[in-house]
Amino acid sequence: MAKLVIRGGRPLKGVVRVGGRKNSAVAVLPAALLASKGSSVIENLPDIRDVRVYLDILRHLGAEVEVLDEHSVRINATRALPRPVAYAVAKKMRATYYLVGALLARFGEAEIAMPGGCDIGLRPIDQHIKGLTALEAEVTVEAGVIKARAERLVGTTIYLDVVSVGATINIMLAASLAEGTTVLENAAREPHVVDLANYLNAMGARVVGAGTDVIKIRGAAELRGSPHAIIPDEIEAATYMIATVGTGGEVVVENVIPKHLEPITAKLREMGAEVIENGDWIKVRANGRPKAANIKTLPYPGFPTDAQQPMTALLAVAEGTSLVTETVWESRFRHVDELNRMGTNIRVEGRTAIVEGVEGLTGTSVAASDLRAGAALVVAGLIADGVTEIEGIEHIDRGYERIVEKLRGLGAELDREE
Numbered sequence: 001m002a003k004l005v006i007r008g009g010r011p012l013k014g015v016v017r018v019g020g021r022k023n024s025a026v027a028v029l030p031a032a033l034l035a036s037k038g039s040s041v042i043e044n045l046p047d048i049r050d051v052r053v054y055l056d057i058l059r060h061l062g063a064e065v066e067v068l069d070e071h072s073v074r075i076n077a078t079r080a081l082p083r084p085v086a087y088a089v090a091k092k093m094r095a096t097y098y099l100v101g102a103l104l105a106r107f108g109e110a111e112i113a114m115p116g117g118c119d120i121g122l123r124p125i126d127q128h129i130k131g132l133t134a135l136e137a138e139v140t141v142e143a144g145v146i147k148a149r150a151e152r153l154v155g156t157t158i159y160l161d162v163v164s165v166g167a168t169i170n171i172m173l174a175a176s177l178a179e180g181t182t183v184l185e186n187a188a189r190e191p192h193v194v195d196l197a198n199y200l201n202a203m204g205a206r207v208v209g210a211g212t213d214v215i216k217i218r219g220a221a222e223l224r225g226s227p228h229a230i231i232p233d234e235i236e237a238a239t240y241m242i243a244t245v246g247t248g249g250e251v252v253v254e255n256v257i258p259k260h261l262e263p264i265t266a267k268l269r270e271m272g273a274e275v276i277e278n279g280d281w282i283k284v285r286a287n288g289r290p291k292a293a294n295i296k297t298l299p300y301p302g303f304p305t306d307a308q309q310p311m312t313a314l315l316a317v318a319e320g321t322s323l324v325t326e327t328v329w330e331s332r333f334r335h336v337d338e339l340n341r342m343g344t345n346i347r348v349e350g351r352t353a354i355v356e357g358v359e360g361l362t363g364t365s366v367a368a369s370d371l372r373a374g375a376a377l378v379v380a381g382l383i384a385d386g387v388t389e390i391e392g393i394e395h396i397d398r399g400y401e402r403i404v405e406k407l408r409g410l411g412a413e414l415d416r417e418e
């Protein structure tokens, strides 16, 4: 089994470039299936496992996928078909549920096994089903397979009971080829929702209001392929920023949109670090031992749940006691037991982790239970004295492009052992 071996205790120094946003890429790729004409060149795609799996799914559905270079592809979905997607494939990530909205819109039918993804508590899809049903589709879940069918999709007003990124995106995909206008209220405001809206608009849909909690989508009779560049991955950037502060380093993180990183930047400053934003880069400099801070995860523009786990690893070595409250996912604290093996003093009570800062961590063998738990252990391993061996790096590979090379470029000592 592959593992990451980190010899920690070295300050990160230098420049690192982040890739395209995973959670945007996995929405834009299924959106490419909506085009019955032309092709889409998608740029700034992160070279990660989730993207590679998605490209294979598009091929399985009959789309032509031409890899132009490691970060760009040309997709022609003119001859795509609504083939079923089996559990063996669908389980590889969460975002396979976007195929339901996309195939339903383009072909009037979809049959996709229930998705997989990180094990972070219950992950219902009731809001997806509610939205697609409101657009006049018939949606059932039978024996773990989502089946959706519609003679035609018809726009309407949909109010989401919970702010869901996935439901917002799935409804946008379906509504972009529906008759009339869909008004989506209490929508997610994440930048990847805006990124998808920009792509859909370039394809010929009319999406207004993405980035606010009311999105209006006027469906088009047909959509055509269009070029698109994925926005930068703010969670990858946040992970390097957090690791820089934890190791007492100084790093410039390139290819970011600083506005998207505001909740991270504000927290790191509160903890005493220096953060300078400039155009498309951010410079982070540690300023002694970080101070404790409280965080509460919330939908955008609140503190992102996906950065909670790496941030907890940093707070674990801060001066004082921090409270980390997870409001988005019911059990996103699986990293805590592993961190405690490295010497942290964290206890979880309900949805809050009480983090008593310790002065240092000690490397040992740990296992990543999910993607961002893996990121938290990498941060801890970089901070710790001695050797940290992290198992379960297939989770990390889902969302971090060439993490070993990028960290080595910052002076870290680590290897991947197969």
Ligand code: EPZ
Residues within 6 Å of the ligand: 022, 023, 026, 094, 095, 118, 122, 123, 124, 125, 126, 127, 128, 129, 162, 163, 164, 165, 166, 167, 188, 305, 306, 327, 328, 329, 330, 371, 372, 399
């Ligand atoms: C997306 O998941 C991301 N995944 C997650 O990132 C991220 O943590 C999450 O959004 C929140 O930002 C992808 O984009 C592929 P939600 P998603 O629907 O869309 C509840 C990572 O580390 N809910 O916004 O599945 C749900 O239980 C991953 O990159 C319902 O109740 O999340 C949760 O409490 C992990 N019913 C809340 O809403 C529904 O139908 C937010 O979930 C849907 C969701």
